[in-house]
Each structure stands twice: as structure tokens, then as C-alpha cells.
Amino acid sequence: MRRAVLITLALLTGCLFVSTGARAQQPLVADLDTHQIAIRSTFTGTELLLFGAIEAAPGKSLAGDERGDVIIVVRGPASDITVRKKSRVGPIWVNTEAVTFDTIPGFYAVLSTRPLDQIAPAPLLRRHDLGIERVLAGTKIDEAHQEFRSALVRTRKADGLFIEDHQGFRFVGGKLFRARISLPANVPVGTYKVQAFLIRDGQVAGAQFSPLFVDKVGVELQIYRLAHNLPWLYGLMAVLLAVAAGWGTAILFRER
Amino acid sequence: MQIYLPIAEMSVSIFLLLGMGAGVGFLSGMFGVGGGFLMTPLLIFAGVPPAVAVGTQSNQIIASSVTGVMAHWRRGNVDFQMGFLLLGGGAAGAFIGVFVFKWLRSLGQVDLLISLSYVIFLGIVGGLMLVESFNTLRKTRAGTPPKQNRRRRDWVHTWPLKMRFRKSRLYISAIPPVMLGVGVGILSAIMGVGGGFIMVPAMIYILGMPTNVVIGTSLFQIIFVAAIAGLLHAGTNQTVDVVLALLLVVGAVIGAQFGTRVGLRMKAEQLRALLALLVVVVCFKLGLDLVLTPADLFSLAVIQ
Known part of the structure; x- marks a missing residue:
């Protein structure tokens, strides 16, 4: 969808330049x-x-x-x-x-x-x-x-x-x-x-x-959008991610 | 190698962030503190906007506190009853702190608020620790064994709403723990720190809790207070950068493992003196920046 829009835009701007360029004057x-x-x-x-x-x-x-x-x-x-x-x-x-x-x-x-x-x-x-x-x-x-x-x-x-x-x-x-x-x-x-x-x-x-x-684009766009459009969900996900990271560490480096 | 941080909207060296995480993780592993009080100023120094540094820092605190509390839980060193009381106060404090933060941010005074809080609290805690640990070191050297007087303050015992805390072997009013929770919650939200550096001494000297349960209990409540602060920062200020948080956590995890090993080989008094020195140095540096004439008197803020 996004790509289609971009291609259309590119074509449109392309046409613009072709038509202006065609006029030799x-x-x-x-x-x-x-x-x-x-x-x-x-x-x-x-x-x-x-x-x-x-x-x-x-x-x-x-x-x-x-x-x-x-x-x-x-x-x-x-x-x-x-x-x-x-x-x-x-x-x-x-x-x-x-x-x-x-x-x-x-x-x-x-x-x-x-x-x-x-x-x-x-x-x-x-x-x-x-x-x-x-x-x-x-x-x-x-x-x-x-x-x-x-x-x-x-x-x-x-x-x-x-x-x-x-x-x-x-x-x-x-x-x-x-x-x-x-x-x-x-x-x-x-x-x-x-x-x-x-x-x-x-x-x-x-x-x-x-x-x-x-x-x-890509992940950066998704993160930015989520943080600004659904800030509470984003915050919750960030917190859960941190808990998971901490938990994972504790298991990974468990004292023998 | 540079990495673009989507919320901070800047490009930073990935190794700088990992290195900072590792450095702070090393010190936090060595001294048994969260390290938030070091990380937030470092991030600001690296050019991360102070609001993003504070918001993101809460996530890094959650991760390191979860790791820490697991170890203490296994040894049974967490007083959950006390933890929940502190946490109740802490949640209220975090709310107050984040809204004060939001308000001062709109006035353009949030940088000042952060710096001032750091200078005042690090100054007090660092100064007290320094004096105490040097006294201990001097006494040890003089041959007299340090006195172990944990004299419980009487006024805490006279307050109403008394509760029995089995694990801490205490019978005290519920009001001081809640008040302590509120105070540390506010600081946690404003300074982007866990607040362990204030919580731990307060639990020992004001509440009179036994030292063995203090760290586990403080870590336990820090997880929740930091989670609330992080959630509120993300929800109201949009200043939590997960990419930044993740890099710092990875660095800190690795650093902490080495730090713990070094810390185990050192004497408790020496560790405390070193930590106090570190706190005082950070405080001094931030204080200097407030007092010295800034290189540029003007600053810009884009209004969204």
C-alpha cells in the first residue's frame, strides 16, 4: 500500500519533469x-x-x-x-x-x-x-x-x-x-x-x-508511531520488555 | 557504528551506549546500587535530551532491579509486607513526580529541576556516607572495633497504625514507610533513579530494619515504582526510548557480572568510601554546571 503510493508519487513527479523538460524553451x-x-x-x-x-x-x-x-x-x-x-x-x-x-x-x-x-x-x-x-x-x-x-x-x-x-x-x-x-x-x-x-x-x-x-521507515517508524499514537500501550510494552530482560539475565547468570 | 534513536531523534555511537551501560553496570554490580544516579547524568552528557534520559532510565532500572531481586528472593531476603507498604507510597509519589515533571517541562525548567535534585540529594547522601565511612576506616585503623549501634529511633514507635513486620522483626507504625515511599517515588520520577541510595539508608536508620532484608526489599519496591514512573513518562511525556533502553540494559548486564566479582574481593568499608566518593564527585560536577556561566545562554525547544 505504502509502496504503491510512493510509486505513484514518483511517477507523478516524473511526469511533471518530463513535461516541463520537453518544452525546449x-x-x-x-x-x-x-x-x-x-x-x-x-x-x-x-x-x-x-x-x-x-x-x-x-x-x-x-x-x-x-x-x-x-x-x-x-x-x-x-x-x-x-x-x-x-x-x-x-x-x-x-x-x-x-x-x-x-x-x-x-x-x-x-x-x-x-x-x-x-x-x-x-x-x-x-x-x-x-x-x-x-x-x-x-x-x-x-x-x-x-x-x-x-x-x-x-x-x-x-x-x-x-x-x-x-x-x-x-x-x-x-x-x-x-x-x-x-x-x-x-x-x-x-x-x-x-x-x-x-x-x-x-x-x-x-x-x-x-x-x-x-x-x-521500518522499526524506527513503528516505534515512533506507537510511542506517539498509543503512548500507554507503548509504555506498558517497554516496561514488560525491561522486566523480561531483567528476568532473562537473572536466569542466564544464576549463581552456581 | 552509529545507531538512530527513534524517540530521542538523534544518532549515537552504539559502542558509546554499550560502554556507558557496561561502565555503570560494573559500578552498580560492585557497590550493589542501581546506578541510575550515574546513568542519567551520563546520558545527558552524551547529548540525550534530559527528559528522554530520565524517562528511558526507568526501564533500565526495572531490568537491573528484577535481576537483583531474584537473587535476594532466593535467599529469602525480601520483606514483601514492608515492600508493599513502601510501594503504595511509591506509586503515589511517582504520580506526583511525573506530573511535576510534565508541568516544569512546559515551563522550560525541567533541566534545572533534574540538576538541582541531583545536587541536593547526592550532596546530602554522599556527604553523610563519606563522613561515616571515613570515621569507620579511621577507627578500624586505630584498632578500636566500630560500634554496631543500631539504636532505633523512639519517635517511630510512638506513631499510630502499628503493624507487625515478621521478616524485619519490627513492630512499627505504617505511616513512616508510606511517607518514605512517597518521597522516594517523587525522586524516582524526577531524577530517573531507583532511589535505592536514599531508600537503603532510610530503611536502616529511620525504620530500623535489619541490613540483610534492606537491599532485597528496596529492590522489590523499586521495580514497581520504576515501572509506574516509566509507564507515566511514556504515557504523558512520550520520552521513553526503547532502543536506547535495550542497549543500556545489554551493556549493564555484562558490566554488572564483572562488577559483582570485583566487589566481592573488596572490604565493605572500602566499598562504601569509594561509593561515597563517586556520589560526591557526580554531585560536584552537576553543581559546577549550575554555577558556572554556560557556554551559550540561549537554548531552543521545538513545540510539537
């Missing part, structure tokens, strides 16, 4: 090496390969400034995040202040051929939520919250969950490009949105969207 074609990332017991993070090709604008070449710039965005499922700040209470450090930020993507990577602000004007970047600053722009921005916001960005970057990179792009023969994005072991599960933009003269000349599914 399409200035930007891009795809991922996989649309399904499975988190198994051996999962330690993975690398996502993005590749594609650009076409020259009519009557222009792909050399120099006429090539344009490519921006790729990978955005994970959003959730609310509370940032807490410690301060000294008597002799010890205690969480005293907290600010909650709404709908922050659990993963956000933006790769571009040049620094974003050199590629496109601010309104365009804002419209498409390009760049970490823009992603957080909708959130509280008064002075008091500024340090909480930068703490959020700093921590997420250190965890590899926020990536802003304008050096990872490789162009092959001026036309083909590829880039790698590494997903750390603690990536959130869910449906990701991958977007590719071709920007020429400060305008979007081509864009493409595709989904990426990150999900736990």
Missing part, C-alpha cells in the same frame, strides 16, 4: 537525486544532490552576466520554536526569559551562485522567502527580541539545520549545474519543499518546485 530544469529519504537505524544524516540545466535567454549567450543566477531552496516542515535565555538567579543559572517564534522551518537551506543580495532586489527575495533573514522576517522583530532571533539562527546553523551557502554551486560547461546539501542526523521528518529559481536581471526567469519526503 524552459530556461531552467532541475531535479533531485532522490525524492525519498528514509531514516533507518543506521541513519547518520545524508547528502542531497541537486542538479539541472539552464537555457540561454532568446538571442543571448550563457557567458558572463547573461547566464543569470540560480538559487535553490530546501525547506522542511515548520513548527513553533521557543528560545529561552538563562540568567543568574542567586548563585545558579536559570532559564528566565522565553520568546516563541511561530512557524519556523525545521530545515532551511538556500544555495546560490552568488550572495543573495547581489542576485536579486530585496522585494523579490522577500516575496519568495529567500534567505534565512527573510524566513524569520514575519516574526517579532523589536529590539528586545533581536538577540533571541540571532540565537535561534546561530544554534540552527551550528546544528546544520539552517544553511546559507553561495559557494557550493558547480557549473559544468556553463549550462549544467549541480550542488550538494547535507542533511544532518536530526532533520525533522515530513514533507519538504525544494524550489529552484533562475534569476536574470533581478527577475525570476524560471522556477521549478518539487517535493522531498523525509520519513522514518
Whole structure:
């Protein structure tokens, strides 16, 4: 059942790319090496390969400034995040202040051929939520919250969950490009949105969207689901398992 | 070799977990303690979220207590009557503890609660044990035999609801055991420990139970209190990771076998002094982390 759904999805996305690719005029074609990332017991993070090709604008070449710039965005499922700040209470450090930020993507990577602000004007970047600053722009921005916001960005970057990179792009023969994005072991599960933009003269000349599914599979999925859907049954099973383990040990190492 | 923990949602070295289990198992076998007070801080130190460390730890405690109680049961060293009384209190205590835990977790203060409980209780117990065992060691060295005064506290005998405990050869009120159970149950749920390090001295010095039945009885009630705490943690906080628990149990089982053998070759006073030292060191380390300026003042929490 699950596999059937996946195959259908894969076929659908495949059709999408075939149909867009078939039109020769399409200035930007891009795809991922996989649309399904499975988190198994051996999962330690993975690398996502993005590749594609650009076409020259009519009557222009792909050399120099006429090539344009490519921006790729990978955005994970959003959730609310509370940032807490410690301060000294008597002799010890205690969480005293907290600010909650709404709908922050659990993963956000933006790769571009040049620094974003050199590629496109601010309104365009804002419209498409390009760049970490823009992603957080909708959130509280008064002075008091500024340090909480930068703490959020700093921590997420250190965890590899926020990536802003304008050096990872490789162009092959001026036309083909590829880039790698590494997903750390603690990536959130869910449906990701991958977007590719071709920007020429400060305008979007081509864009493409595709989904990426990150999900736990196998035993990991079963355990996670059970723990969250039937927590009491899961707890009972965990306890019984522990009793059995202890009992087994006692019998195994019985004093002679 | 890395393994992904489905509830903690992180990838950890499988050998690190087995090694930690074995190390703590070794010490628990050697000293005859559960080792929860060592394992929870170690897990937090390895990057496991404190809430998951505490929730999961209760399962590891169940496993090692079942193993321990089997040995004591065979020798007839379990006072079931006393055990059930302690257990009644302990169940109530575990309920209170898990709900306090849940409440403080929503306030973002659960890490502080865990650390503070550790510092306070390990500090008191470790300090007392250290003083006591050094006094004993000094006296033994000076040649005077240590006095065996287990003077029973009179106030316990004046309370109402008296019961006769055959196995412990006691005739005392039922209230102190229940109260003791509640207190240790709360600690068990909050700290992710069995609570033996408080239960055992309290049974000897406050209830006046004979030493031979103390450990078996305390292990017996720990199984149930830890089971209730584990069930409640899984049910209300979803913080029990069975994969993590299983790896720790496997490590601890192996470690404990070696620990017991080493422990048998050592003198009781030396063991107690070493254990006291260990408790004080853990307490000191956790206390230091509370007092020193943290590397990052900010922390993130994803709201589900």
C-alpha cells in the first residue's frame, strides 16, 4: 500500500519533469537525486544532490552576466520554536526569559551562485522567502527580541539545520549545474519543499518546485508511531520488555 | 557504528551506549546500587535530551532491579509486607513526580529541576556516607572495633497504625514507610533513579530494619515504582526510548557480572568510601554546571 503510493508519487513527479523538460524553451530544469529519504537505524544524516540545466535567454549567450543566477531552496516542515535565555538567579543559572517564534522551518537551506543580495532586489527575495533573514522576517522583530532571533539562527546553523551557502554551486560547461546539501542526523521528518529559481536581471526567469519526503521507515517508524499514537500501550510494552530482560539475565547468570 | 534513536531523534555511537551501560553496570554490580544516579547524568552528557534520559532510565532500572531481586528472593531476603507498604507510597509519589515533571517541562525548567535534585540529594547522601565511612576506616585503623549501634529511633514507635513486620522483626507504625515511599517515588520520577541510595539508608536508620532484608526489599519496591514512573513518562511525556533502553540494559548486564566479582574481593568499608566518593564527585560536577556561566545562554525547544 505504502509502496504503491510512493510509486505513484514518483511517477507523478516524473511526469511533471518530463513535461516541463520537453518544452525546449524552459530556461531552467532541475531535479533531485532522490525524492525519498528514509531514516533507518543506521541513519547518520545524508547528502542531497541537486542538479539541472539552464537555457540561454532568446538571442543571448550563457557567458558572463547573461547566464543569470540560480538559487535553490530546501525547506522542511515548520513548527513553533521557543528560545529561552538563562540568567543568574542567586548563585545558579536559570532559564528566565522565553520568546516563541511561530512557524519556523525545521530545515532551511538556500544555495546560490552568488550572495543573495547581489542576485536579486530585496522585494523579490522577500516575496519568495529567500534567505534565512527573510524566513524569520514575519516574526517579532523589536529590539528586545533581536538577540533571541540571532540565537535561534546561530544554534540552527551550528546544528546544520539552517544553511546559507553561495559557494557550493558547480557549473559544468556553463549550462549544467549541480550542488550538494547535507542533511544532518536530526532533520525533522515530513514533507519538504525544494524550489529552484533562475534569476536574470533581478527577475525570476524560471522556477521549478518539487517535493522531498523525509520519513522514518521500518522499526524506527513503528516505534515512533506507537510511542506517539498509543503512548500507554507503548509504555506498558517497554516496561514488560525491561522486566523480561531483567528476568532473562537473572536466569542466564544464576549463581552456581 | 552509529545507531538512530527513534524517540530521542538523534544518532549515537552504539559502542558509546554499550560502554556507558557496561561502565555503570560494573559500578552498580560492585557497590550493589542501581546506578541510575550515574546513568542519567551520563546520558545527558552524551547529548540525550534530559527528559528522554530520565524517562528511558526507568526501564533500565526495572531490568537491573528484577535481576537483583531474584537473587535476594532466593535467599529469602525480601520483606514483601514492608515492600508493599513502601510501594503504595511509591506509586503515589511517582504520580506526583511525573506530573511535576510534565508541568516544569512546559515551563522550560525541567533541566534545572533534574540538576538541582541531583545536587541536593547526592550532596546530602554522599556527604553523610563519606563522613561515616571515613570515621569507620579511621577507627578500624586505630584498632578500636566500630560500634554496631543500631539504636532505633523512639519517635517511630510512638506513631499510630502499628503493624507487625515478621521478616524485619519490627513492630512499627505504617505511616513512616508510606511517607518514605512517597518521597522516594517523587525522586524516582524526577531524577530517573531507583532511589535505592536514599531508600537503603532510610530503611536502616529511620525504620530500623535489619541490613540483610534492606537491599532485597528496596529492590522489590523499586521495580514497581520504576515501572509506574516509566509507564507515566511514556504515557504523558512520550520520552521513553526503547532502543536506547535495550542497549543500556545489554551493556549493564555484562558490566554488572564483572562488577559483582570485583566487589566481592573488596572490604565493605572500602566499598562504601569509594561509593561515597563517586556520589560526591557526580554531585560536584552537576553543581559546577549550575554555577558556572554556560557556554551559550540561549537554548531552543521545538513545540510539537
